[in-house]
Amino acid sequence: MSGQIYPSSRRPPPLYRLARALRRASVFVLVVLILFATTVVYSTVEIRQSPPRVGSFSVEFQSNGTIALTSNLTLSNPGFYPIQAFTLDVRVVNGTGVFLGAFGLGPTALEGAASNVYPIALYLPVSDTGPGASLLVDSQYLALSVWGNATFGYLFPAGLSIENSRHWGAPFSNLAYSVGNVTPNGTLPVTIAFQNAASFPDAGTLQLSVLSAAGIVCGGATWTVQVDPGQQFLQTQPVTLSPGCSPLGGKVTGDYVTPSFRVPLPSVAIP
């Protein structure tokens, strides 16, 4: 089919030009988006080749009555685009589902072709009344929940979650105080037994107090402990009682003391 028309000018009519411009804009946007998606995929592949690294954890008692798990997270972004709104949340509950502690990082950003090291510090309170007290004396499995969120390439929010359980070795695992009979000279033999199932040594003193049923301190004693990971501790020491103070029906309380902190240990009733 052929033919001819007689337009007012050789220039394409306005509606034709508008339609053509819209089609060209459509193709331009498509090409830009395809190039963008290609570079995002390439950058993602680059990131996969240098995944985040978590350093080794160190565990230590803190002066504020907590056990601190500290490490660091190294994040590398060799891609073209920044990692934005990066957040990391960690939540720890014990084997019975009781919340122990949490850690949050961010939101922060990491530019393209950059890397950064982020500190991780998880503080688990170990007061003798709080839920974390069992961390001192009960080796157990802790449920670890990790959530991470970030936006990559401006348009791609992504997240990951990890549910994991980690074995926790208690520094005073199966801690037991046992008391003998009051001797004629007014002393009470007290035996302490535990195993250091933690990854760090117990180095300090155990300060024990023998309390009467009314809560009056009848006497006390101090054990020096230097127990490496995996080792057992079993020692008996006589506790001199105050005259007239009966420990029957009372309890034994103890503190783990170092120059920098004091951690109360669970008490044990005296039958």
Place this chain on the structure above:
Amino acid sequence: MSAPSAPPPRLTYQVPSLGWRITVAALRLIPLMLLFVGLPVAALAFLQSNSIALPLSIVAVTLAGAIIVALSTARYIAKPTSAFGPLSIASSAFVLAYLYYIVLRSTYVLAVPGSDFTVRLTYTNFMLCLMVVPALSLAAGIVTTIEDARVPRERLPYDYPP
């Protein structure tokens, strides 16, 4: 006596025959089928073979790809006619609907089998940006439909210059 006015410009056009357009459209089918059906289905089948749950059904992707290819082919064949604008609108509208269908399923959760590891990827924003492409084509189709209704064959010398 005034000088005679210049004659109006005469623009000619040469529209390929229907048989030729059908032949070229048939040849276009090959890359279009690869692009809109072959590649997406292959990607989804690859994911499925690796025990990765699919956000989109293979049947839906195949069907949508076939419809897009069919509309695109019809649009190419009908380009010299007044059906070109409406077919452009239909084609773009369908692509918009297809992209919207993908947007509704654009949060992809991947639970790695045998682990406690879950990855969630959202590409809603990218798909919304991608919807600009058929939206612009839809607008172009509307403009072309109006142009064809107002002045039939006006665009032919520019679409099919001799």
